[in-house]
Amino acid sequence: MKYLAQAAVAATLAGSMGLQPALADTAKIGFVTTLTTPAAVIGNDMKNAAELAREHLGGKAGDTDLEIIFADDGFAPETGKQATDKLVKQDDVDFVTGFIWSHVLLASRKSALDGGKFLISANAGPSQMAGKLCDENYFSTSWQNDQTPMAMGEVLNQQGVKSLYIMAPNYAAGKDMVEGVERTYKGEIKGKDLTKWGADAQLDFSAELAKAEASGAEGIFVFYPGGAGAAFAKQYDQAGLADKLPLYSVFTVDALSLPKLQDAGLGAIMGSRTTQQWDPTLDNAANKKFVDDFKAKYGTYPSFYAAQSYDAIMLIASAIEAAGGNMDDTDALRAGLKAADFDSVRGDFKFGNNNMPIQDFYLREVVADDDGKWTTKVVSTVFEDHQDSYAAECKLN
């Protein structure tokens, strides 16, 4: 018996030494997001989605092991840049992805690209990086900031809203969002407020809401991502504006703010409209698997941040597979990324000349699902195969 056991151990050892290839290649993915400050709620959702994507892939892209290293940007450009520097220089990752915030991405851009790494935004879409600062190694699984509000501007035209009040945070993406809605919206803009943003962001909007009401506008357009969205919606409701000043928002009412709004009993948000390139109800196999498994594992609906992060990992995995797992073959990896040959949860899309997605945009409405949980559903398609407005400024082709 003793001999038998020894023989078995020896055989196993010999087998494992002989059969395994020298050393399985590992692809390292650096994932920069916000894991502290109140905005950590977004980063957490993205982290969950990236981990789910890795799980769905079985931890591998082809024969290559996937390793994801998460780093915190502290909701501040300088911290985000430091985190990126560390990932590029110390961890020597192959891809840098994540990035909620446009100002963080803009600050971190050079560190990643000059370090010869691929940079893939899973959320932020600053106009500069879609236009003049575009790069052959920079891709996005989200959108250019202007696109979603442009879709909302179109919706406002269709619904005959004649005048509008605009509120957004005062940073790179906030300005892009305002520019986006102004680009397509044809009515009169009665007023505009850009509020303080960052780790000590302004969350009390009493003065701005009073101004909006007094302006006599027919609707209010807002962009308040993360926790600020729930704070805005509450004050909007407390000020009794739901009947007087209908709410049209982008990136504000989402899977992160809705459970909180439901807890606080804010019925006023029910039926409010928002535009997006993705929705949990989109009918495709990849999305169904993603949404079901995400709900089963984490107990909540995934947010659009989660969907884009999931896509970012899937895109990277598809590129590694296309390059045959050779992490030194940059050209093959780039071609693999550009092909976008994977099952995106938003359905099919392709990359434009500036490596930004050309994709559909939907109008969504807040509804209760079969279990009574508040979520969104698609009402209509606003844009088909929409390309951002900065593609022409990009010298790539």
Added chain:
Amino acid sequence: MDASLLIIQTLNGVQLGLLLFLVASGLTLVFGILDFVNLAHAALYMVGAFICASLTYALGNFVLAVLLALPLTAVVGLVVERTVARPLYSRGHLDQVLATFGLILVFETLAHMIWGPAGMSVPLPDSLNGQTTLPGGIQIPTFRLVIIGAGLAAAGGLFWLVNYTRLGMLIRAGASNRTMVSALGINIQLLFSLVFALGAALAGLAGMLIAPITEASIGMGHSIIITAFVVIIVGGIGSMKGAFVAAILIGLIDTLGRSFIDDLFKLVMSSEAAENAAPAISAMLIYIIMAAVLAFRPQGLFPPKVR
């Protein structure tokens, strides 16, 4: 710029000012009497909000939750005073800043572990959630009026406490000459503990009042603590009256600045330039005021009489 908007914005400014006063009064008490720089005041503001949020869900009643959370936050303040603050009284301000900054990180990590990163919204009872119509047909969210009421009540209570009670007399005496008070046989340690706990409860109350408007979240204290320091510097460090006047002043300047500065700028520059400049200037406004006060009256508007 019509009159009713001006009235609403003035009320909004007063409401913000009273919240600032609640935070600044605790800060100025502790700084003025204990000579202790307490950055962790911001953490107590957050702790108050989170305790109140949890209790609101447990009890189903916001008002009851506030009444219970107040003594609990005071107890947290007492524990902080005993364990962290007391050994640091004799040390320099820099040591105190470092220690209490560390305390903020400890509290925020604890909150992250207990309540998660998401933050908690605090549901209001229906009676507080609507709007109230003031004379002249002006509508204002009811809860904003509640904040004004609670803030004024706290300010009144504090005024009475400091000016008309034995404890208040000792507090004022302690602020003027600490050594003499203890030489007269007063238990100065107990007095310090009480002052610290009172400050904690006031900061906690501010957190509880803001939570239904925004939410209880990690890091919620960062912005208000900076503004509260501006308030006590403008008002005169250690002065309760100064804290009150400066808080209302800063609240009004901030709110009215955010409301009307773009309209004012449009009178002298293009509307596009005004739109770009206004948010930057209104964010700076209170610091400009502070710089002006420091330049012309470095001791603040109402410095305590004897130091």
